[in-house]
Amino acid sequence: MTRRAGDKGGTKVRIEEVAQAAQVSAATVSRVLNNPALVTEALREKVLKASKKLGYVAHGAARALATRRSRVMGAVVPNLSNSIFADAIEAFQRRLEPHGYTMLLASYDYDEEMEYRSVRTMIERGVDGLMLVGVNHGKDLYKLLQTSAVPFAQILAPARASEHPTIGYDNATLARIVVDHLAGLGHRDIGVVAGLTRNNDRVVARLAGLRNALRRHRIPLPEHRIAYAEYRLADVREAFRRIQQHGPMPSALIANNDVVAHGLLLEALAQGIRVPRQLSITGVGDLEYAAHLSPPLTTVRTPKHAIGVMAADYLLARIGDREFAIPAEFPLELVVRGTTAAAPAPRIDQGVR
């Protein structure tokens, strides 16, 4: 286990030295390391021993140059604070690890130019595959991806949302699930708190889906019932108040994700508004704390982990020239908890009807 002499600190060991130590050629060492089956048991052992003794670590760049394969995958995401990305990335990387792949990661804070730069740098670093978020990436980026011929997968959108390989659930379906639930509870007066739409096609798609689903139930969604907020509690609470300012409070609020829903819940509680008696709230994502809030949050569980894993599998397959069928869409599951209830009985309209 412990290492003997031979590894004087800081001296990098080249394959040639291992070869000498084992009294074989560099070619053989390489074969032992990469394709052991091609080599006799005895040699293999001898080489492995020498390699271990010298503390040999292959030089990846040289290997990459020779094999035209880097064993590195790239992931480029908006940020790491949003746990949806963090979870997907982690799943992605963990899935890659046993295949000898490492992950190059960059975040761009929804800045399109920075995203482009990141992708470019990754291509320069020779990534074998690339994971991107969403389906909205500017012509230049797609061009770059095409010329460099790097396999890539877009995540968090349904396959049909793009002509490029895309892995995720459908934001329209998600919207429908939420709206159906709320409409089923009798809500006719619904507000929406969305994320910022700048460079975020998921928010846009979800909003469109919401509009659609509401229309099917003949529920109106006037502009002033929509508020946009960054995914920060303070921002969300302000958005809540903005909606209040523009007319009577809706009986239900649809949040773009659980963080937003949390913010809404917090603000409602702070104002003494009863949830769900006076106000129903829905989230998206089923974060860990959703079940623990009081009241526990009604939300939609999204398969972030599965998406990260599949992105890895897809890219691995592409690299290995294997077939891989991307499912059209991932299952979404409504988790009904305590923040939604039947709409309060409408006040008796004093007008004619």
Place this chain on the structure above:
Amino acid sequence: MTRRAGDKGGTKVRIEEVAQAAQVSAATVSRVLNNPALVTEALREKVLKASKKLGYVAHGAARALATRRSRVMGAVVPNLSNSIFADAIEAFQRRLEPHGYTMLLASYDYDEEMEYRSVRTMIERGVDGLMLVGVNHGKDLYKLLQTSAVPFAQILAPARASEHPTIGYDNATLARIVVDHLAGLGHRDIGVVAGLTRNNDRVVARLAGLRNALRRHRIPLPEHRIAYAEYRLADVREAFRRIQQHGPMPSALIANNDVVAHGLLLEALAQGIRVPRQLSITGVGDLEYAAHLSPPLTTVRTPKHAIGVMAADYLLARIGDREFAIPAEFPLELVVRGTTAAAPAPRIDQGVR
């Protein structure tokens, strides 16, 4: 902006082709790209134009092989779900980006062997520098780092905690801050909910610090007043109950971080325990939601962002052979909010005293 012909899809462009297109040698193209000052204005322009037109992207592996520098930094962390790591990583990467550095990331879920493998793989990929978490890394890992001569920085521990370069705050100081605050409020009966100590030197250090600080105030900390929990709400709530089972409830609970504090708060509220009247709770980290909980959480603000940035700066300096002084310790700030208050008046002891 848009590209013209010349970039037929998927064909990678080599430097030689750019050279031909610009009617110069490959050496000149290389110089233009890496050391423009060595080349006349006219040539530079000509080459840049050709390079852009062909959509040339350098081959990083070849470059790395020739320059013995990869422009890649590694980061190896326990996970991404804990926002302290996510934040530090993001700061690290963002700081690196403008210097042309990309980040290789791996997480090991507190598995020492997996950490070793990750580091090894990164070294193989030729990282120019490495960021690790904590100061407890097993002989083999340090050996590996030494033989490969990769500069590295350990984060989230104070410089003095290790013979190797280390960037972070002192968990003992942190403990003292919390204990002083609580003791100052008259609490003499304090419980602790810590994280799992397996392969987590930060938790161990903090616990030791806590014991020390409490001793200075002559406050006892019997074993049954300590509960260990994973950083998940459900686990934490159970830990809370475990403490309740072993004797009377303490008047204050020290949580290892804000997630834990949140869990404690949730459980207390669920049980109808008044916070802070009956029970004070402190966290660590000042997560975004800390200020928004009700009551808002008293916590200690930790400089995760600054630590990530400094890790990047340090490694960059080391690579550039520049001097860099790591501060002995980072400032910590107690943020007093609503979850701590004076200890409830002690019940009149019926015993003699």
Place this chain on the structure above:
DNA sequence: TCTTGCTCTGAAAGCGCTTTCTGAAAGGCG
């Protein structure tokens, strides 16, 4: 014993860049 057919190892040619070394051209000075 000689040939045929395998299996296994080594020699050597790159992979695509950077960088030293060299020579050509240009500019300054006696």
Place this chain on the structure above:
DNA sequence: CGCCTTTCAGAAAGCGCTTTCAGAGCAAGA
């Protein structure tokens, strides 16, 4: 006007690996 210095671009030698190609060695069959 010629010589020396200086500037700038090209030729070529690697960087450390992989992999093809060819040959050596050996077993088996004739």
